[in-house]
Amino acid sequence: MTTSLKNHILRFVHPSEKEITDFISLVEIENIAPKQFILKEGHHCNYNHFIAKGCFRSFFLNKKGVEKTVNFGIEDWWLTDFDSFINKTQTQLNIQATEDAIILKISRSNLDNILQNSLEINKYFRIIQERVRIADQKRIQYMFNLSGEELYNTFYKYNPEFVQRVPQYMLASYLGFTPEFLSKIRAKKRS
Template identity: 60%
Template sequence: MINKQLKNSILQFATPSDETFEEFNDLLEYREINKKEFILTKGQNCKHHYFILKGCFRSFFINEKGTEKILNFGIENWWITDYDSLTNLCPTNLYIQAIENSQVLCITKENMDKALNHSLEMNRYFRIIAEKVRIADQRRMYYMFNLSGKEIYTMFCEKFPEFVQRIPLYMLASYFGLTPEFLSKIRGNG
């Protein structure tokens, strides 16, 4: 039987048949990932999509100066991967790491292609997921262009309190493109 959480995620946007659900289920693998463990590191070819059942991940790269720059967080019911490496079959620049002890369902690119080959509804689901991510990216760009460091932090605390609670401040700073010191200063000045 397909995992209930994933089924609900899919049913938000698409209506595959029971058969399609079960076929998709057969392509998935359950994994537990410990806090700080990596599911992807620089230089590897990214092979999987990950659906987060429980826990929290971050994807980041390390710049020339050795500083971590976070591109994305992922929490329950989100998909996380490096699309660039996955679709272009090239080595990734990214690290994807568990921030908490986590549980995921993972699926290889090949199996994903299989699932997408004959199901309109699965194509619809992943199309809509990609469009949602696109919207999130656009909003993020909008914020980063439009707001000062302080405003970004304030906005984020309002809109995503669940992230602020569970993610260390220095990771949030990295996600906003700020230094932890500066974010700490912002916080101090109310």
């Protein structure tokens, strides 16, 4: 499983073999069952998670107790609650597997250690964070500028794997729709 992380790093930067080995030695491998949580609201987020296999969602419960999906993650993505992980605060998010999964997780202290000792691994995480920020910014822009149908079509165009792997109610929550509205859009798209 660490091969997928190593390959992902090498897509973006060129660390020495020692830097990669040092980094990989700091991660912990964990098998996760469907519906299992790797983070629950009210706890502290102590790890940044690299998804080697599987699909996850991060969500919170609004004041009415309705789940609101914030993000998804699949293979070769990093997923965490940045606020809790960086600021050591209690999380308001839940992160849950939607299918069988394997994660490689690294603690904040181990990540800080490797970032101080490896310019290339530091650069890798900067690039990953930039990509996350760009994706979040685009999502916000799309949600404000596109109709519901346009938003779904744009999401489908850039993320077709999620449409197949994620239950409709989760996808609807992520896009800010009701499941019924999403069902109407999908039916229209099929016809």
